[in-house]
Amino acid sequence: MAGWNENQLRKYNIKLEKIPTLQYDDPKLDSHLTNNYPVLIKGSKLVSRVLKWDLDYLKQHMSSVCCNVIVSKNHKFKYYDPKKITPNMTFKPISRPSPMIFSEFADKITNWKKGDSRLYLQQVLNNTIGQHVVRDFVMFNWDWIMSKQKICKWGPLSSNLILIAQEGNVTPCHYDEQQNMFASIRGYKRFILFPPSQFECLYPHPVHHPYDRQSQVDFDNPDFTKFPKFKEACGYEVIVGPEDVLYIPMYWFHHVESLKHGGYTVSINFWFKAGSVEKIEYPLLDYQRMVIMRNVEKMLAEALHDPSEVGNMLKTIFLGRYS
Numbered sequence: 001m002a003g004w005n006e007n008q009l010r011k012y013n014i015k016l017e018k019i020p021t022l023q024y025d026d027p028k029l030d031s032h033l034t035n036n037y038p039v040l041i042k043g044s045k046l047v048s049r050v051l052k053w054d055l056d057y058l059k060q061h062m063s064s065v066c067c068n069v070i071v072s073k074n075h076k077f078k079y080y081d082p083k084k085i086t087p088n089m090t091f092k093p094i095s096r097p098s099p100m101i102f103s104e105f106a107d108k109i110t111n112w113k114k115g116d117s118r119l120y121l122q123q124v125l126n127n128t129i130g131q132h133v134v135r136d137f138v139m140f141n142w143d144w145i146m147s148k149q150k151i152c153k154w155g156p157l158s159s160n161l162i163l164i165a166q167e168g169n170v171t172p173c174h175y176d177e178q179q180n181m182f183a184s185i186r187g188y189k190r191f192i193l194f195p196p197s198q199f200e201c202l203y204p205h206p207v208h209h210p211y212d213r214q215s216q217v218d219f220d221n222p223d224f225t226k227f228p229k230f231k232e233a234c235g236y237e238v239i240v241g242p243e244d245v246l247y248i249p250m251y252w253f254h255h256v257e258s259l260k261h262g263g264y265t266v267s268i269n270f271w272f273k274a275g276s277v278e279k280i281e282y283p284l285l286d287y288q289r290m291v292i293m294r295n296v297e298k299m300l301a302e303a304l305h306d307p308s309e310v311g312n313m314l315k316t317i318f319l320g321r322y323s
């Protein structure tokens with residue numbers, strides 16, 4: 001495989017399998033998508049018209065646009081929801097938002113030196129980013145991706161984010177509640193995906209924690225005392241390169257890294273709301289079990305009027321009665 005090699009990958013001792021790769025017009029593709037199974041899609045030309053989106057081009061056409069940039073003291077960009085930080089909580093995130101204009105971001109990552117804070121631009125593509133970029137945006141292969149949206153009965157497109165990461169940046173393991181068609185424009189990103197059935201091995205934070213949806217396990221230094229089942233986790237690995245599209249099914253956990261020494265990466269994600277489930281069928285699908293667990297946590301927090309009491313009540317219900 002041109003363009004990258006194994007020593008650009010961070011070392012984790014996690015069992016890894018491969019993700020299938022299919023051409024965009026392969027008849028087998030739709031069954032992967034409709035069955036919520038990840039697949040690397042080649043040849044879709046979804047974003048081929050914007051392969052020119054490198055730092056210089058974007059500096060030219062959106063240099064004064066204020067963008068959402070995350071700054072981190074290390075290589076990990078663990079997202080948190082600021083709305084879930086309560087006054088009596090001591091929450092010290094490693095990464096934090098630091099909005100800046102595009103040209104400042106571009107200069108900072110161009111002149112970055114070891115020891116500097118790392119940056120990650122995650123900007124919603126909307127009409128505030130200048131008509132040039134919007135004009136390019138409308139040239140995505142919308143017919144193809146909208147045909148998939150229809151076949152899979154996904155909900156509406158909820159957002160397109162442009163992601164510009166420094167080489168080596170990591171988005172730690174988390175899941176999203178939306179279907180994601182992830183397109184790479186520049187550079188290579190390594191994904192490690194885990195199905196919803198591995199919820200027990202990945203220990204996501206409580207729903208009411210600012211780190212909701214993010215795994216508690218630090219892949220760089222896993223605490224096997226607190227998270228013993230992480231030893232049993234079995235991931236699916238795939239390298240996403242320029243023009244590739246990766247389908248990330250909703251509720252699938254994913255760890256994402258921009259390959260070391262590969263230069264900055266430019267990607268675009270297409271998030272679709274989940275389609276409305278016509279009829280619940282049994283046995284339940286694994287992602288539906290995650291939805292149920294989330295609802296139990298939410299309902300208990302609501303009923304108790306205090307999220308910090310949820311754990312104790314679950315323990316009371318469980319110990320000696322269901323254990």
Ligand SMILES: CC1(C)c2ccccc2-c2ccc(C[C@@H](CC(=O)O)C(=O)C(=O)O)cc21
Pocket residue numbers: 079122161163170171174176180182189254256257267269
């Ligand atoms: C989950 C999170 C933190 C988030 C919360 C609220 C609004 C936006 C986003 C957002 C946008 C992009 C990413 C990065 C991307 C992986 C990668 O390319 O690094 C990824 O995980 C994905 O595309 O799903 C992650 C997030």
Ligand SMILES: [Zn+2]
Pocket residue numbers: 174175176254
């Ligand atoms: Zn994600």
